[in-house]
Amino acid sequence: MQEFDVLIIGGGPIGIACGLEAKKKGLSYLIVEKGPIVNSLFNYPINMQFFSSSERLEIDDVPFISKEAKPKRNEALEYYRRIVTSNKLNIHLFEKVTKVQKQYQAFLVTTDKNQYLAKNIIVATGFYDLPNKINVPGEDLPKVSHYYKDPHFYASQKLAIVGASNSAIDAALECWRKGSEVTLIIRGPEVGQRVKYWVRPDIINRIEEGSIKAYYNSNVKEIKPTELIIDTQDGEVVLENDFVLALTGYMPNFEFLEKLGIELSEDEKRLPNYNPETMETNINGLFLAGVICGGMETHKWFIENSRIHAPIIMNAIIKKREL
Incomplete structure (x- = not known):
């Protein structure tokens, strides 16, 4: 030995x-x-x-x-x-x-x-x-991932990204630029303050112009094969959905x-x-x-x-x- x-x-x-x-x-x-x-x-x-x-x-x-x-x-x-x-x-x-x-x-x-x-x-x-799990029904579905690799995979798909830190924001911008329909679900009131300083203005501009949809003060309630149910400050919202990236750290x-x-x-x-x-x-x-x-x-x-x-x-x- x-x-x-x-x-x-x-x-x-x-x-x-x-x-x-x-x-x-x-x-x-x-x-x-x-x-x-x-x-x-x-x-x-x-x-x-x-x-x-x-x-x-x-x-x-x-x-x-x-x-x-x-x-x-x-x-x-x-x-x-x-x-x-x-x-x-x-x-x-x-x-x-x-x-x-x-x-x-x-x-x-x-x-x-x-x-x-x-x-x-x-x-x-x-x-x-x-990964930090979000612990909701449907998190174990094949369409859910806690790791992001390549934006090409999500082209022409309805993609929900959970999170507001660097990994989530990078994924949102990359996938949107490759043709994904991107929705961000953010638990807090804004994009994370620790997001890279040259990236944060980009994502905020994309959200404000409507290119990327963002739900603030919101949480995922349930993930279904073709839908995503979220709790927002205005009530429950049901989204059509193909894939979920739960990038919550x-x-x-x-x-x-x-x-x-x-x-x-x-x-x-x-x-x-x-x-x-x-x-x-x-x-x-x-x-x-x-x-x-x-x-x-x-x-x-x-x-x-x-x-x-x-x-x-x-x-x-x-x-x-x-x-």
């Missing part, structure tokens, strides 16, 4: 940054990723453009050159893939961690393919795997964190217990890195402000070894 100083769960940008830092510090390491390199970014919409500029997405001081100031998904995939391959990082792809058991001085990590021993564990799994895998023994706050934020000076949780030798640290506050941590977690963790591990 292979043994490592550090086993990193998650091969996204921050997991890769942790691998690079471990390699620089001379620590034996393994990154385990259940999908391809930067799996979450791979599953972003095809035409997605980042809010951050390219230099803010850089890791380990490796320059990220993009055609525009704010890179797109395909450029990010190329950037992180080249970092992994050029540095020959020790990463196992399409391998899912199923169980982590704390032993006396190590962790026994079980995946769907193998078992490993590790003195330290870093969880850098992000939050894109589990995502959450970390709290069940996995709890199985690891990580304490979570009891309020709705579900913040994990960790020391911000070391990123170590209440479990000795178990660290968190990246957006997973924010619990339900998924807007708190990004690539640009969580890159620092990698050196913080490795310095903490080195310091513990020296004691």
Whole structure:
């Protein structure tokens, strides 16, 4: 059985940054990723453009050159893939961690393919795997999706999009421009304030001119095969409908964190217990890195402000070894 100083769960940008830092510090390491390199970014919409500029997405001081100031998904995939391959990082792809058991001085990590021993564990799994459900009848119909990929699929269709954040607004504009009849169902009184500043005026103009229909202060009541029933401030409305994109955000895998023994706050934020000076949780030798640290506050941590977690963790591990 292979043994490592550090086993990193998650091969996204921050997991890769942790691998690079471990390699620089001379620590034996393994990154385990259940999908391809930067799996979450791979599953972003095809035409997605980042809010951050390219230099803010850089890791380990490796320059990220993009055609525009704010890179797109395909450029990010190329950037992180080249970092992994050029540095020959020790990463196992399409391998899912199923169980982590704390032993006396190590962790026994079980995946769907193998078992490993590790003195330290870093969880850098992000939050894109589990969608926030709207919990209404019909949500399990084939026409409903919580992920958006390509606008071509919805051309010439009556498309309802639930949500008011970046993912929902990007999808609404792209699909409308490809010929979809788009309706937005927004729980609050306006388009989200965190929508990208160059996109927000666009969607507001499209709504005001009537190109895209928007129902504010509204919620989906029921999804039917050919209809959508919504509760609005003016009463119940029935819409003809072909497809629904419920883009209402995502959450970390709290069940996995709890199985690891990580304490979570009891309020709705579900913040994990960790020391911000070391990123170590209440479990000795178990660290968190990246957006997973924010619990339900998924807007708190990004690539640009969580890159620092990698050196913080490795310095903490080195310091513990020296004691």
